[in-house]
Amino acid sequence: MATDSWALAVDEQEAAAESLSNLHLKEEKIKPDTNGAVVKTNANAEKTDEEEKEDRAAQSLLNKLIRSNLVDNTNQVEVLQRDPNSPLYSVKSFEELRLKPQLLQGVYAMGFNRPSKIQENALPLMLAEPPQNLIAQSQSGTGKTAAFVLAMLSQVEPANKYPQCLCLSPTYELALQTGKVIEQMGKFYPELKLAYAVRGNKLERGQKISEQIVIGTPGTVLDWCSKLKFIDPKKIKVFVLDEADVMIATQGHQDQSIRIQRMLPRNCQMLLFSATFEDSVWKFAQKVVPDPNVIKLKREEETLDTIKQYYVLCSSRDEKFQALCNLYGAITIAQAMIFCHTRKTASWLAAELSKEGHQVALLSGEMMVEQRAAVIERFREGKEKVLVTTNVCARGIDVEQVSVVINFDLPVDKDGNPDNETYLHRIGRTGRFGKRGLAVNMVDSKHSMNILNRIQEHFNKKIERLDTDDLDEIEKIAN
Numbered sequence: 001m002a003t004d005s006w007a008l009a010v011d012e013q014e015a016a017a018e019s020l021s022n023l024h025l026k027e028e029k030i031k032p033d034t035n036g037a038v039v040k041t042n043a044n045a046e047k048t049d050e051e052e053k054e055d056r057a058a059q060s061l062l063n064k065l066i067r068s069n070l071v072d073n074t075n076q077v078e079v080l081q082r083d084p085n086s087p088l089y090s091v092k093s094f095e096e097l098r099l100k101p102q103l104l105q106g107v108y109a110m111g112f113n114r115p116s117k118i119q120e121n122a123l124p125l126m127l128a129e130p131p132q133n134l135i136a137q138s139q140s141g142t143g144k145t146a147a148f149v150l151a152m153l154s155q156v157e158p159a160n161k162y163p164q165c166l167c168l169s170p171t172y173e174l175a176l177q178t179g180k181v182i183e184q185m186g187k188f189y190p191e192l193k194l195a196y197a198v199r200g201n202k203l204e205r206g207q208k209i210s211e212q213i214v215i216g217t218p219g220t221v222l223d224w225c226s227k228l229k230f231i232d233p234k235k236i237k238v239f240v241l242d243e244a245d246v247m248i249a250t251q252g253h254q255d256q257s258i259r260i261q262r263m264l265p266r267n268c269q270m271l272l273f274s275a276t277f278e279d280s281v282w283k284f285a286q287k288v289v290p291d292p293n294v295i296k297l298k299r300e301e302e303t304l305d306t307i308k309q310y311y312v313l314c315s316s317r318d319e320k321f322q323a324l325c326n327l328y329g330a331i332t333i334a335q336a337m338i339f340c341h342t343r344k345t346a347s348w349l350a351a352e353l354s355k356e357g358h359q360v361a362l363l364s365g366e367m368m369v370e371q372r373a374a375v376i377e378r379f380r381e382g383k384e385k386v387l388v389t390t391n392v393c394a395r396g397i398d399v400e401q402v403s404v405v406i407n408f409d410l411p412v413d414k415d416g417n418p419d420n421e422t423y424l425h426r427i428g429r430t431g432r433f434g435k436r437g438l439a440v441n442m443v444d445s446k447h448s449m450n451i452l453n454r455i456q457e458h459f460n461k462k463i464e465r466l467d468t469d470d471l472d473e474i475e476k477i478a479n
Ligand SMILES: Nc1ncnc2c1ncn2[C@@H]1O[C@H](COP(=O)(O)OP(=O)(O)OP(=O)(O)O)[C@@H](O)[C@H]1O
Pocket: 060, 063, 064, 067, 068, 069, 070, 071, 110, 111, 112, 113, 114, 115, 116, 119, 138, 139, 140, 141, 142, 143, 144, 145, 146, 147, 275
């Protein structure tokens, strides 16, 4: 019990510190739009909205940096049309969309052969005449960004040298990622220009922007549209609000986005995208997008059915480490991910494993998002065989190819209760990929045994005990 409450306290401090380190993502030319929030220096303090948003924004950025392909999803797309009597169009090829030739060339140059599931329905709606408003929700990696970029590029008149498309992103880094997609897809459209409305990007007073697409964070975009008048909002034809769920994590951003939306002409096409769809996102979406069509694609469910789960009883951190060594000694582990509760334990464990001769990657809270992405990429390429991480860092990482997951510490929420969602996400597999996996939980106190029992109850799945001193027994679990 004592160890766990100590760990909790440390973890809280680390989580807070980690959020702070996220705030210092990029200190180079342009600083991220932190909305002027006061950064708390007291590591024990409750997270501010701003820090919470930075967590989500960092997670979203990490996902974008490490993803190079579409995420597979076997669920049906749900489409709710504004006018239920109009025919429902879906396309199976990009040709059917009658895109401008330069755009089709851009799409193919990106290696896209056919529209993704969400694009099949979203693109015909967005490119219809007159263009339709849309609220779309689907998990990260399903092709939302590519879809709205295509919609923006289709509507733009390159000969008109003023902003016609406006896209809001929660942070500078996320805006930059979307900007890259615009540049790639618009590669054969050299006259098309892009401006970033982010804090730190200073323009002369009285200046007007000639770029046709503006992408930025809500605070700066609002200033550019109203106070500074760099943009004439009345000339905007397409308004995109990306990452709505990350956006609304900050009250300020929500209000700013709504104020921007109110300045746009009535016939401006409004598009909103989100990876998740809790009530708060839906309420916000309805305020920003009048008369919407709605497209939803449910996340692929994760399951514990194809996972063999075990627990090992230990009495200390050293014993946990010994148990881990025994596992490694008895079975061949191609690649493993090991989750620790605190950064301190993670660094200690990574060092101990290295001493034993393992090639270890450590994901640590003080790393910048770009560095984390690089570590994950190396691990994916198999350059390291073990990835040691805390949960804050690894949230949202795809572990599909990893067959062994070790919970060196069980996942608990900030109140010390079992964090079932995280447990499932760490070790669960989607039915589709269905690869069998092995999960080993280290239990070192009555308290953690209690957590384990509650996890078993929650999932109604038995977690078997494993004696790691018995090599025969370990060998059996590998078969
Ligand atoms: N039709 C397509 N065919 C092949 N690849 C695609 C297609 N559409 C998008 N992709 C690629 O799939 C990946 C995910 O797409 P995209 O970034 O648009 O998804 P997203 O839903 O916006 O996810 P995120 O919010 O994480 O950016 C990207 O690498 C993108 O280049």
